[in-house]
Amino acid sequence: MPRDAATRVETVPPDVLALLGLPQFGDLTADQVRGAVCVWGSERLTAERAVDLGEQDGPDGRWWPRGCPACTASRAHRGLFEHAPSCEQCVDSGERCEINRILYRLVRAGHR
Template identity: 60%
Template sequence: MTHRTAAAPPPSGTPRASLEVPASVVAALLLPAAADATEDQLRGARCIWCEDGPLQAATAVDLGEQRSPAGSWFPRACQRCTAAWAHRGLFEHAPMCEQCTDDASRCEVGLILYRLIRQGPRP
């Protein structure tokens, strides 16, 4: 059985396509500051949260170009960290979002955070 807001998981062993996250959702993920990241994290070679890497294009979560006073950076994350931070983000977002409290199926941020949680690795 699949949930109507989440894509069915791919068959075991199938690489997943690179995931891209809209800027509105990246804000809910609470990225670390660019000043606290290593060079590999800034260019997306290693996970922005756990430094796992090198990340594979087929499984990394692309968090898009970010801007800081020092310039642009391109964070990516492993699926495990993305799911964990999406869970935290959804926990913070949903109670404060009028749309989530009225009808969660209409909130793009909430739905994408939920999908990121579902696409994380299974124990």
């Protein structure tokens, strides 16, 4: 999986993205749709401070959401609590679960 140089985390796979909870396309501003502003907040993003959430399908075609490190970390932290209790791998040993590892990296990247 390729690494994102801006945040030093792996590209966010669909299973992890579902736990982060992207807003509905219709609820976003034009700046959020084009990745200039965090999809969960109003922070303007730069290449150095953005977490790329991957290409998505929207009602008007493709869009490329991005989040600020703080909002992404907060969502990832909640995602860990939602995911871990029902995941056999996480219950046995969290470091064996790819979803757990990616969420944990997103949390850490947001607190740098």
